[in-house]
Amino acid sequence: MLQLNWGDVQGGMRMFKVIEGGRGQAVQMADRSEEGGRPSREDVRREAARRLSESGYHPSRIREFATGVPMLASLKYLSLQIDFAAETLSRLDPIPEDFRADGYWPAG
Numbered sequence: 327m328l329q330l331n332w333g334d335v336q337g338g339m340r341m342f343k344v345i346e347g348g349r350g351q352a353v354q355m356a357d358r359s360e361e362g363g364r365p366s367r368e369d370v371r372r373e374a375a376r377r378l379s380e381s382g383y384h385p386s387r388i389r390e391f392a393t394g395v396p397m398l399a400s401l402k403y404l405s406l407q408i409d410f411a412a413e414t415l416s417r418l419d420p421i422p423e424d425f426r427a428d429g430y431w432p433a434g
Contacts, residue, residue, distance in 0.1 A: 365425055367416040373426050374412035378405060381434045407432035 378384070383405055386397040411431050415421060422430070 365421040365423065367421070370412050370415045370421060370425055373431075374408050377431055377434070378408050381405075381408075404432060404434055 381401065381404055383397075383401050386401050389395065390397040408431065415425050415430060424430075
C-alpha cells in the first residue's frame with residue numbers, strides 16, 4: 327500500500343512524499359467450499375467495504391467531522407455508487423462467481 331504524506335523539501339516548498347507500507351494488510355478470502363462454492367451476499371458486502379476503504383472514503387469522512395471541511399463530493403458519490411452496486415449484485419440469483427471483477431463496480 328502506498329501512503330502519501332506532506333513533507334518539506336528544499337526551498338520551503340511542501341510536497342507529497344510516498345511512504346511504502348502503512349496500514350494495509352493482506353486479507354485471506356473465506357473458503358466457500360462447504361457452501362457449494364457460490365458467493366454469498368456477505369461476500370459481496372465485504373467486497374464493497376474493501377473497495378470503499380481503498381478509495382480513501384473513511385479518512386476523508388473522519389476529517390470532515392474533525393475539521394468541518396466537507397469531503398469531496400466525488401467520494402460521497404462513489405460511496406453511493408458502491409452501495410448501489412453491492413445491493414444490485416446481492417439481489418442476483420445466483421450471484422456471479424466473478425462479482426469481484428471491476429466491470430461490476432464503479433471506477434474510483
